Amino acid sequence: MLPEVTAVRYVTPLREGGSLPGIVEADDLGTYVMKFTGAGQGRKTLVAEVVCGQLGRRLGLRVPDLVRIQLDPVIGLSEPDQEVQELLKASGGLNLGMDYLPGSLGFDPLAFAVGSAEAGHVVWFDALIGNVDRSWRNPNLLVWHGRLWLIDHGATMIWHHSWRGLEAAAAKPYDASDHALAPFAPDVAAAAEALAPRITEELLTEVVADIPDEWLVDEPGFDGPAAVRRAYVEVLLERAATVGEKITVGERAGKGPSQAPDWLRVWVDGKAGT
Template structure:
């Protein structure tokens, strides 16, 4: 199971995302980016973070260490920001945390180079989990000491918001034309050949076992947490075998995307002068 820590100090909000994650210190003296159970997106965002983060790690991709964070709402009593205070008050109990990567910077396609092999693995993985939040506008990747790290997987596995249509939703193609790594010529076929055989029922069962039981409770249509865990396994297992054949990524879109990124960079630079 994921390591469990307890929050001892709320440091500051991180306002880049809509869920208003926060930087906290825990009783193991670690610093974590915390996502709250009381945020508007609800517990399914936290489940997606666990499943995708742990699956990515087992496939050899870099993801900061994941933990669960126990939160006593009393920690928010001295918080001056009313929005943050309400979020802390509504998130008592178990929350999601990710190691804070000090000295990491946001990925910039014009400042960092990525090999076709690494780009292919990340695009394939994002197609597997249907990640709709890895565009060049919001890459959700960090760079530290030249290494690329994947973060923020809350907007994945959209099918778990409508279980009756999960299998049909999981069969849909993946549009990677706007992906942050599209300009790097992702070698998706090689990635699929290497990674797809690793996505077995046993591996997925291992990954879903990491989901804390309280986040699985009272899901309509399911009699137990284990039954719901198996429901997460089925779409991913089916998708892994053939999703590389349905990734929409063209050279034309890569060229246009690179030009658009360059144009946005130039506008920013002009505005800073």
């Protein structure tokens, strides 16, 4: 189970994301980026953060530590923004926090080069979880202490918004042509060889066990939280076996070439040739 803390001070909202996460201080003296059950897609976003964050960490990727955060909306009474006030009021109880990385910078390909092996691991992982939100437009990557960190996995596993498409989701290809790390020649084949065997039923069962029961109750079509957890295990296990063969990097398979800007492709190609 994830560690649990209680929010004691609401510091400031983060307006980069559509879900309006906020920075909070907790009773363990830690500072966290808090995501709220009352925002956007609600608890499904938080479930995705738990599954992908815990799975990524088990695969050796750098993802900020996660905690369960208990929220009393009263801590935001002094917040002048009405939108934030309403969000806090709608999110009383259990929410999710990610360890705040002070001094981290948003990933900039002009300032930080990524090796082919690491890029391959990230692209393969994003293909596994169906991440549609790590493009050059919105990398959801941070650089902290000279290393690459993965954040914001709320827009993953789209299939859990409509479980009826589960079978198709397991076999769905992944177009990484606009992925933030596509210009760094990701070695997807090596990543698949290294990571796919590590995606076992036992590993996935341990990962989904970290999802709080209250975020899985009343899921249409399921008897209870245990059945929902099993569905996550099944689709990820099946997807891991073949997704490495279904990743497109480079020319788009459907709608033409990548829309990444010329300056990014030219710069990376130039660096690769030096």
